Amino acid sequence: MTLPSAPYASPLFAPLRHWLSQLPPVPDSAALRALAAAYPVDCGNGFPVSFVAPQEDGLAYECRVWERGEVETRPDNWHDFFNALVWLAFPKTKRAVTAAHVAAMQPQGAARGQIRDTLTHFDECGIVVLSTQPELLDLLRAFAWKELFVTHREAVRHSMRFIVFGHATYEALLSPFRGLTAKAILHAVTPDWLVQDERALLARLDPWLAAELSSGRYARPRDFQPLPLLGIPGVTPESEQPQYYDDTWQFRPGRRATATAACAG
Numbered sequence: 152m153t154l155p156s157a158p159y160a161s162p163l164f165a166p167l168r169h170w171l172s173q174l175p176p177v178p179d180s181a182a183l184r185a186l187a188a189a190y191p192v193d194c195g196n197g198f199p200v201s202f203v204a205p206q207e208d209g210l211a212y213e214c215r216v217w218e219r220g221e222v223e224t225r226p227d228n229w230h231d232f233f234n235a236l237v238w239l240a241f242p243k244t245k246r247a248v249t250a251a252h253v254a255a256m257q258p259q260g261a262a263r264g265q266i267r268d269t270l271t272h273f274d275e276c277g278i279v280v281l282s283t284q285p286e287l288l289d290l291l292r293a294f295a296w297k298e299l300f301v302t303h304r305e306a307v308r309h310s311m312r313f314i315v316f317g318h319a320t321y322e323a324l325l326s327p328f329r330g331l332t333a334k335a336i337l338h339a340v341t342p343d344w345l346v347q348d349e350r351a352l353l354a355r356l357d358p359w360l361a362a363e364l365s366s367g368r369y370a371r372p373r374d375f376q377p378l379p380l381l382g383i384p385g386v387t388p389e390s391e392q393p394q395y396y397d398d399t400w401q402f403r404p405g406r407r408a409t410a411t412a413a414c415a416g
Contacts, residue, residue, distance in 0.1 A: 161324050162385045163315050165349050167236045178232035180204075180224065187235075192242040194220035195250070200242070202235045213252040229325065233318035240353055241316060247361035248274050265371060270364070272372040275319035278333040279360060280378065281312040285339040292337070292376060296402040300382050301393045312345055313383050314356060320380070327381060330401050334375035336363060 159171055170190075174182050183202045192200040198220030205223045206215065215221045222238060224231040238245045248270055255266045282288050284306060290299040300307060315321060320333050338359070344352065369375065379401050381387045389395050396402050 158325050161327070163313060163324055163380065164321070166240050166314055166353055167321065169350055170236050170239050178227050178229055180226045183224065183232070183235050186239065190239055192238055195246050196220065200238055211256065213249050213256070216249045217253045229322045230318060233321035237316065237318050241357050241360065243357045243361040244316065244364065247365050251365060269369055269372050269374070272334050273317065273364065273369070273375060275317045276334045277316040277375070278320065278335050278378060279314040279316060279356060280335050280337045281314065281340045281344060282310055283340060283342050283345060284310045287311055288337045288339060291378065294403060294405050296379070296382055296404070297396040300384065300390065301396055304384055308384055316360070327387065329381065331380045333378050333380055334372065335378040337376055
């Protein structure tokens with residue numbers, strides 16, 4: 152397995168750093184199992200979450216998690232590795248997503264519909280944007296990328312946080328590419344949110360995000376806000392030049408971005 156150089160250098164890996172610091176620099180199933188034992192996650196059904204090899208007994212992925220606490224995790228696989236770490240970082244949200252999937256699968260054998268597609272979009276590619284200045288969130292909603300990331304760059308640095316949830320997005324950040332886009336939920340917060348250390352912030356964010364995804368507000372993938380990740384200050388050196396944001400293929404003005412690039416896999 153090829154390891155990217157400085158694989159976790161991006162500031163967007165911040166939510167996972169506590170766990171990444173305790174693991175080898177490549178996916179390791181035994182190390183993941185040990186980490187799960189050291190930081191047990193209650194799946195809400197009497198079983199702690201465990202990371203198991205893929206099974207062939209016909210039980211649906213989400214049902215296995217819900218009924219047994221077993222998260223199928225392919226060995227030596229970055230995608231599943233990050234999924235496991237997100238379970239540790241956001242246990243309440245992952246549990247809420249699983250519960251919503253299982254509910255949407257009823258009656259048994261029901262066809263996969265838009266609700267499950269929407270959940271999957273956020274599970275794979277989701278990000279939460281926090282801001283103590285609601286007007287910055289308004290600029291993001293309006294696709295006013297240059298105004299947000301150039302004119303108000305210092306305000307973005309000091310008054311916003313970008314918290315990646317989607318495990319496919321973490322995988323893509325190992326080798327970020329032009330057009331890498333996530334699905335955002337925006338949340339205006341009070342200043343005390345942003346002065347916490349990362350683990351305290353996640354402990355506060357996790358139950359809020361779980362409730363938000365259980366609220367029924369997000370019924371379609373386009374209910375999330377597209378966010379081109381390479382525009383966030385500090386993610387790529389190129390963004391320090393104002394003309395970087397003149398790339399209207401990546402920073403589409405005034406209309407919905409497709410937001411599909413990060414969702415492969």
